Amino acid sequence: MHQAPPLRADFALLHAERPIAVVEVKKSSRDVRRGVQQARRYAERLDVPLAYATNGQRLIEIDMRAQIEHEVQAFQSPEKAWTHYRNANELTSDLAVxxxxxxxxxxxxxxxxxxxKLRYYQDVAVQRLIRGIASDKKRLLAVLATGAGKTNVAMQLVHVLWENRWPRGVDSTDSRPRVLYLADRDILVNQPMRDWFRPAFGEEPITRVTxxxxxSKHLYFALYQALDQVGDGTDRLFRQYDPEWFDLVIVDECHRGSAKENSAWREVLEHFSSAVQVGLTATPVSQGHADTYGYFGPPIVEYSLRQGIEDGFLAPFQVVRVHLDSDIDGIEITEGTLDAVTGELVxxxxxxxxxxxxxxxxxxxxEEAANYLTDLMRRTDRLGKTIVFCVDQAHAARFREAMVNRNSDMMQTxxxxxxxxxxxxxxxxxxxLDRFQQPETAVPVVVTTSRLLSTGVDVPTVKNIVLFTAxxxxxxxxxxIGRGTRLDADNGKEFFTIIDFTGATRLFDDPTFDGPPIRRSVVNYGDPIPAEATEPAELDAAFDDDSPRSTVEQDAANDDATDVDDDEVPADVTDPDHIDAVRRRSTVYTVDGIDVRVASEGVYVVDRETGNLRLIRFEQWVRNRMLALELDRESLLAQWATVSGRKALREALEEELGIGIDGLVARLNRPDCDPIDLLIHLAWDEPLKTRRERANRLTRGERxxxxxxxxxxRQVLAVLVDKYSANGPDDxxxxxxxxxxxxxxxTPAQLAARFGGVDQLREALDDLGQQLFKSTA
Known part of the structure; x- marks a missing residue:
C-alpha cells in the first residue's frame, strides 16, 4: 500500500516556536516564480499570512491575506513579520498576543x-481556538478526522489558558481556569485524563465527577450520565454547580449525546452557557433536531481523512468487499420452519x-464469514490486530466462537x-481492551464487538476493520472505520484493510465523505472478472431492505445523528451495547440447515485519470501498469539485485502501482516466490520461479x-543464500x-573482516544478488 511522502516546506520563519512565514527555495538556474504556487500551498496549510519564493538571487513576497505578490529585495525583519502576523490574525489585545x-x-x-510535538494542523487548531477565545467567542467547533489527535489539541488549548491564568488573571485568588471535559462514554473520559492531562498538569488539579x-479542583472530567443523575443533594448533579462555575467546557465527540436540541443532555450545556464551549468531533451532523453547526457555529478548523492520508499522518486503506449469497436476495423461510433452539415456528x-x-x-x-477472515489472515498476517463489528453482543459472541474453532492452532499458543x-x-x-490497545502486546489479535469500540478507542496497530453489520x-x-486510521510504522502498521460483508463501504461514494479509499479490492472465487466489469446491480439492492423495519432499525434510522437516544435510555446506562439492548424489542429466531457461501469478490482501483473507482482483474491491472511504465525484465532484475536498488525499486513501484511489491506475495498467495519474480510473471507471462529454484541454480551453476x-x-555467502531461500530478499x-x-x-565486524572489511562485504552482497537474479531468458 503506497502512501505519498508528506509535504515539507524548505524553511519556516518562527516566532516563539510558531511559524509565522514560510520560504520555498529553488535552484539558482530556475525561474524564481517556479516556487510561488508551492509556497502558497505551504502557507495555506500552515495558516501563515506571509510566504516567500526564492532562487537565491531573486525574492518574491506573497501576502496571503491581501492576496498580493511582488518582488522584493529582502525578507521582512523578524519584528515586521511578527507585526504582519498579528495584524493578519487580528491579535489586537494583550491577551491575544x-x-x-x-x-x-x-x-x-x-x-x-x-x-x-503538535503536527502543523494541530497547531493551527489550537491557535484558531485561542484566537476565538481571546475575541470573546463563546462556542467554537474543531472538526478533525479520527486519529488526527483531538485530545492533544484539547490538552494544549487548556495549557495555553492555564499558563496565562485565563480568565481571571494573576491577581485573582483562583487564577487558573476551571475546565469541564465532557463526554458520554467512559473511555472518552478516562483515556484523555490518563494519557494526556495527568502527564501535562499532574494529579493535583484533576478530578473525575461521579x-x-x-x-476544590480545576480540571473536571465527567460523563453526561453522571452529571444528569441526582447526586448527594436533591437536584441533578450538574445543577449543583453554579452556571458560572466553569470557564471552559470541552465537548468531546460533540456529534453525540447533547447534539439534539431537545435531548435531556443538552440541558447540561445550556446550564453552563456562560462558559466558552469547544466542540470536538470527526463527524459533525446536521439533520433533524441534531445540528452540530447550528449549536457551535461553522468549524474554525477542518482536517479530513483524505488530507491526513495525503500528509502522511493517517493510514491509507484498501477495501475488500465480500458478498455472501444469503445477503444478495435474502433468505426465504418457508411455512412450518422451526427455530433450531426453541422449536417455535419461525x-x-x-x-x-x-x-x-x-x-x-x-x-x-x-461461520462462512469467519472462514473468509481466517483465510485472509492466513495469507497476510495472523497476528495483525483486527476488530470485527457485529450486529449485537450475541452476534459478536457467535463470531468469536466461529473464529476459535477455525484457528485452534493459534488458540493453543x-x-x-x-x-x-x-x-x-x-x-x-x-x-x-487495555491489552488490545497496547502496541507491544501480541494478544488479543482478533476482537469481536458490536458498538462498544466504534468511537474513541485508540488502537494504533489495528490492521483490519471487519464490517459485519449494516x-x-x-x-x-x-x-x-476511524479505528484503523492511526499510523504506527514502528510496529509495522502503515495501512489498514476494511473487509466489508454488508455493503457499508458504499458510503465512500457519498459526496459528503471526505476521502475515497486508495483502492477497493474483492477477491473472486468464481470466474475471472472482466477487466472493465462493473459490480452487479443486484448486489446493491441486497442492502436495501424494503421489508417493514424492526423497532431497532427504525430507532437507529431516526437516531443516526447522535447514535443514542438519551430520552429513551435510563441515565445510568452509558454503554452503546446496553443502549442497543434497551431498544431491542423483536424476537430473534435461529435457523439451521441453510448453506451460505461467498458469492463474489472483485478488485477496485482508483483510475489515475478520472479519480473514479474501476472494477478490474488485479493481475491484468498490474500487467497493464507495468507495460505502461515501459520497463523491461532485465533492468528490473539488475536493480533488484542490489540492496540499494531493491529499496529504490520498492519505493518507485509503490508510487506507480499503489501497492507494495511485497504485497504481491500475500495477494497471490505465493510465499515461496520472490516479489520480483511475481511481478515479472504477471507483466510478461514468464514462468514463475520459486526462491529455492533460484538458490539451487546459483549453487549448481555459479561455483x-x-x-x-x-x-x-564463502561460508557466510552460503548461509545468506539459505536464508534468502527460506525468508526472501530482505535477508x-x-x-x-x-x-x-x-x-x-x-560479530558483524568479525564477519565483515572475512571479506576484507565492511565495504568489501557490501560489494560481495551485491555480487551475490547479481548472480541470484541473473536473467535466464
Missing part, C-alpha cells in the same frame, strides 16, 4: 521519552440483510488470540563466482549478520 506567544507543553512524551460535585418470509442477526440468526452465515469485548464482559472486557449512518461509518572468495567468506543484507546463525559465527 500573550496566547499566541505561549509555548506548548512538553510534558507528554512518547514511548522513547521524547516530547510529543456521584458528588467537588469544587415467521415465514424473505429476510434481507437488515433483518439478519437482528430477527433471524443463520449460524452458517457467521495464544489463549486470548480471539476475544469478545462488549459490555457483557464487564471488568474482563476492560482488561482485554451501517447507513455516515457519522457512525466514519467513526467505525566460479563463489570460488573468488576465501573459504570463510540479502548486512543487517541480518546480528541474527542466528551468524551470531554464533562472530
Amino acid at each position: 500573550a496566547f499566541a506567544e505561549t509555548r506548548y507543553s512538553r510534558r507528554v512524551v512518547d514511548a522513547a521519552g521524547n516530547p510529543k 456521584t458528588s460535585s467537588p469544587r 415467521p415465514a418470509g424473505i429476510y434481507k440483510l437488515g433483518r439478519l442477526e437482528r430477527e433471524l440468526v443463520v449460524p452458517a452465515r457467521t 495464544h489463549n486470548d488470540w480471539v476475544v469478545r469485548i462488549t459490555s457483557d464482559e464487564g471488568e474482563l472486557g476492560k482488561v482485554l 451501517i447507513k449512518s455516515m457519522p457512525q461509518f466514519k467513526q467505525t 566460479a563466482f563463489l570460488s573468488t572468495y576465501a573459504a570463510e567468506a 540479502l543484507d548486512a543487517k541480518v549478520l546480528v541474527l542466528p546463525p551468524f551470531r554464533d559465527m562472530g
Whole structure:
C-alpha cells in the first residue's frame, strides 16, 4: 500500500516556536516564480499570512491575506513579520498576543521519552481556538478526522489558558481556569485524563465527577450520565454547580449525546452557557433536531481523512468487499420452519440483510464469514490486530466462537488470540481492551464487538476493520472505520484493510465523505472478472431492505445523528451495547440447515485519470501498469539485485502501482516466490520461479563466482543464500549478520573482516544478488 511522502516546506520563519512565514527555495538556474504556487500551498496549510519564493538571487513576497505578490529585495525583519502576523490574525489585545506567544507543553512524551510535538494542523487548531477565545467567542467547533489527535489539541488549548491564568488573571485568588471535559462514554473520559492531562498538569488539579460535585479542583472530567443523575443533594448533579462555575467546557465527540436540541443532555450545556464551549468531533451532523453547526457555529478548523492520508499522518486503506449469497436476495423461510433452539415456528418470509442477526440468526452465515477472515489472515498476517463489528453482543459472541474453532492452532499458543469485548464482559472486557490497545502486546489479535469500540478507542496497530453489520449512518461509518486510521510504522502498521460483508463501504461514494479509499479490492472465487466489469446491480439492492423495519432499525434510522437516544435510555446506562439492548424489542429466531457461501469478490482501483473507482482483474491491472511504465525484465532484475536498488525499486513501484511489491506475495498467495519474480510473471507471462529454484541454480551453476572468495567468506555467502531461500530478499543484507546463525559465527565486524572489511562485504552482497537474479531468458 503506497502512501505519498508528506509535504515539507524548505524553511519556516518562527516566532516563539510558531511559524509565522514560510520560504520555498529553488535552484539558482530556475525561474524564481517556479516556487510561488508551492509556497502558497505551504502557507495555506500552515495558516501563515506571509510566504516567500526564492532562487537565491531573486525574492518574491506573497501576502496571503491581501492576496498580493511582488518582488522584493529582502525578507521582512523578524519584528515586521511578527507585526504582519498579528495584524493578519487580528491579535489586537494583550491577551491575544500573550496566547499566541505561549509555548506548548512538553510534558507528554512518547514511548522513547521524547516530547510529543503538535503536527502543523494541530497547531493551527489550537491557535484558531485561542484566537476565538481571546475575541470573546463563546462556542467554537474543531472538526478533525479520527486519529488526527483531538485530545492533544484539547490538552494544549487548556495549557495555553492555564499558563496565562485565563480568565481571571494573576491577581485573582483562583487564577487558573476551571475546565469541564465532557463526554458520554467512559473511555472518552478516562483515556484523555490518563494519557494526556495527568502527564501535562499532574494529579493535583484533576478530578473525575461521579456521584458528588467537588469544587476544590480545576480540571473536571465527567460523563453526561453522571452529571444528569441526582447526586448527594436533591437536584441533578450538574445543577449543583453554579452556571458560572466553569470557564471552559470541552465537548468531546460533540456529534453525540447533547447534539439534539431537545435531548435531556443538552440541558447540561445550556446550564453552563456562560462558559466558552469547544466542540470536538470527526463527524459533525446536521439533520433533524441534531445540528452540530447550528449549536457551535461553522468549524474554525477542518482536517479530513483524505488530507491526513495525503500528509502522511493517517493510514491509507484498501477495501475488500465480500458478498455472501444469503445477503444478495435474502433468505426465504418457508411455512412450518422451526427455530433450531426453541422449536417455535419461525415467521415465514424473505429476510434481507437488515433483518439478519437482528430477527433471524443463520449460524452458517457467521461461520462462512469467519472462514473468509481466517483465510485472509492466513495469507497476510495472523497476528495483525483486527476488530470485527457485529450486529449485537450475541452476534459478536457467535463470531468469536466461529473464529476459535477455525484457528485452534493459534488458540493453543495464544489463549486470548480471539476475544469478545462488549459490555457483557464487564471488568474482563476492560482488561482485554487495555491489552488490545497496547502496541507491544501480541494478544488479543482478533476482537469481536458490536458498538462498544466504534468511537474513541485508540488502537494504533489495528490492521483490519471487519464490517459485519449494516451501517447507513455516515457519522457512525466514519467513526467505525476511524479505528484503523492511526499510523504506527514502528510496529509495522502503515495501512489498514476494511473487509466489508454488508455493503457499508458504499458510503465512500457519498459526496459528503471526505476521502475515497486508495483502492477497493474483492477477491473472486468464481470466474475471472472482466477487466472493465462493473459490480452487479443486484448486489446493491441486497442492502436495501424494503421489508417493514424492526423497532431497532427504525430507532437507529431516526437516531443516526447522535447514535443514542438519551430520552429513551435510563441515565445510568452509558454503554452503546446496553443502549442497543434497551431498544431491542423483536424476537430473534435461529435457523439451521441453510448453506451460505461467498458469492463474489472483485478488485477496485482508483483510475489515475478520472479519480473514479474501476472494477478490474488485479493481475491484468498490474500487467497493464507495468507495460505502461515501459520497463523491461532485465533492468528490473539488475536493480533488484542490489540492496540499494531493491529499496529504490520498492519505493518507485509503490508510487506507480499503489501497492507494495511485497504485497504481491500475500495477494497471490505465493510465499515461496520472490516479489520480483511475481511481478515479472504477471507483466510478461514468464514462468514463475520459486526462491529455492533460484538458490539451487546459483549453487549448481555459479561455483566460479563463489570460488573468488576465501573459504570463510564463502561460508557466510552460503548461509545468506539459505536464508534468502527460506525468508526472501530482505535477508540479502548486512543487517541480518546480528541474527542466528551468524551470531554464533562472530560479530558483524568479525564477519565483515572475512571479506576484507565492511565495504568489501557490501560489494560481495551485491555480487551475490547479481548472480541470484541473473536473467535466464
